[in-house]
Amino acid sequence: MQRDAGLAPDSYMVHSVLTACAGAGSLLLGVYTHALLLRELGGDGDGKAVSRDVLINNSLVDLYGKCRAVDLARQVFDRMPKRDITSWNLMILTLANHGCVRESVDLFDRMTRVESVVPNATTFVAILSACNHGGMVEEDRRYFERMVSEYGIRPRIEHYGCMVDILARAGFIEEALDVVSGMNCRPDAIIWRSLLDACCKQNAGSELSEAMAKMALDVPDDAVSGVYVLLSRVYASAQRWNDVGMVLRLMSEEGLKKEPGFSSIEMDGLVHQFVAGDTSHPRSEDIYMKLDEIDQRLASSGYKPDLSEARMVAGMDHTKRAALRLHSERLSHIVWLAQGDSWGTHSDSEEPESMQRLPHYQQAHIRAV
Numbered sequence: 001m002q003r004d005a006g007l008a009p010d011s012y013m014v015h016s017v018l019t020a021c022a023g024a025g026s027l028l029l030g031v032y033t034h035a036l037l038l039r040e041l042g043g044d045g046d047g048k049a050v051s052r053d054v055l056i057n058n059s060l061v062d063l064y065g066k067c068r069a070v071d072l073a074r075q076v077f078d079r080m081p082k083r084d085i086t087s088w089n090l091m092i093l094t095l096a097n098h099g100c101v102r103e104s105v106d107l108f109d110r111m112t113r114v115e116s117v118v119p120n121a122t123t124f125v126a127i128l129s130a131c132n133h134g135g136m137v138e139e140d141r142r143y144f145e146r147m148v149s150e151y152g153i154r155p156r157i158e159h160y161g162c163m164v165d166i167l168a169r170a171g172f173i174e175e176a177l178d179v180v181s182g183m184n185c186r187p188d189a190i191i192w193r194s195l196l197d198a199c200c201k202q203n204a205g206s207e208l209s210e211a212m213a214k215m216a217l218d219v220p221d222d223a224v225s226g227v228y229v230l231l232s233r234v235y236a237s238a239q240r241w242n243d244v245g246m247v248l249r250l251m252s253e254e255g256l257k258k259e260p261g262f263s264s265i266e267m268d269g270l271v272h273q274f275v276a277g278d279t280s281h282p283r284s285e286d287i288y289m290k291l292d293e294i295d296q297r298l299a300s301s302g303y304k305p306d307l308s309e310a311r312m313v314a315g316m317d318h319t320k321r322a323a324l325r326l327h328s329e330r331l332s333h334i335v336w337l338a339q340g341d342s343w344g345t346h347s348d349s350e351e352p353e354s355m356q357r358l359p360h361y362q363q364a365h366i367r368a369v
């Protein structure tokens with residue numbers, strides 16, 4: 001923000017800065033902006049102050065949520081003198097996205113029952129995905145029902161998507177298909193993919209899986225490679241190697257590659273980004289050394305990485321295994337660990353699975369700010 005130009009930052013400018021910080025996942029910049037804001041914009045009591053404050057505080061909730069600082073988001077939310085529907089929606093969604101399922105549901109109840117705020121379609125996307133995170137099939141059914149009958153909201157594709165996903169993953173594939181056939185809009189590829197995915201995982205038979213894959217491929221969508229990957233997994237588990245080969249050939253003919261996933265993390269005000277197997281980071285060597293050390297520790301405590309999702313054909317090749325090991329998210333976690341070398345202090349109490357989440361380190365980060 002330009003502080004010397006004699007311009008007082010207005011709320012929309014602040015809002016854009018915060019949104020930009022949220023987009024970059026830059027917590028430090030966001031905290032700085034927040035501090036600046038508290039100093040320069042401190043409640044001056046004009047008529048616009050209230051809506052302005054709500055807008056800015058909403059973007060703070062959003063920012064902290066996107067930076068995984070869910071406690072800070074909650075703090076801002078709890079202290080807001082006034083909230084609008086967006087505040088509620090953002091907070092419920094932030095909690096849902098961080099697996100704080102109970103809190104998310106509680107907040108929804110407080111919103112609707114205590115504060116009598118009328119939820120809208122977005123609120124239900126948030127609460128349905130919270131239940132989805134928590135594997136709460138029964139609750140998901142109830143919220144969906146309430147949305148339609150109590151609030152008269154016409155379900156949209158996102159709501160159906162949530163329902164289908166949770167039902168299918170819980171093994172209610174028939175019921176998920178019923179939801180699909182009752183939809184008031186055309187199912188998208190994501191819906192077919194989550195059905196296909198569930199069919200794969202539950203060995204629902206290649207006939208049903210093929211039907212799902214066909215439906216998914218019929219929908220124009222630029223992410224068809226996911227469908228091929230799933231389909232080849234179906235064939236692989238049915239030991240239909242010729243079909244596996246056919247799918248792989250189709251993929252290469254159509255020039256499809258799995259999109260590279262990337263992870264980012266902020267340290268000392270810099271946003272570090274990694275793709276799997278990345279070596280472009282300036283401290284790459286240190287990072288990989290740390291990774292080796294961690295792998296050794298994990299191996300010695302009996303941890304074996306779950307590679308079952310990684311490859312559909314039986315004999316997994318060496319490069320794939322290596323790339324998995326260097327999964328981008330792990331790389332960005334290493335930056336954490338290398339910093340302050342907090343690994344040694346936590347490792348003894350950690351379950352190996354927590355490699356995926358590392359809640360302790362995230363909390364340490366938030367406290368450090």
Ligand SMILES: *[C@@H]1O[C@H](CO)[C@@H](O)[C@H](O)[C@H]1NC(C)=O
Nearest residue numbers: 043053056057076079080081
């Ligand atoms: C945001 O919420 C705080 C309370 O935490 C309140 O004092 C302030 O007026 C609101 N607005 C801004 C811009 O911080």
Ligand SMILES: *[C@@H]1O[C@H](CO)[C@@H](O)[C@H](O)[C@H]1NC(C)=O
Nearest residue numbers: 085086089090120121122123
């Ligand atoms: C619901 O609220 C959100 C704010 O979180 C808003 O963006 C959206 O447009 C609203 N949806 C409807 C259908 O009113």
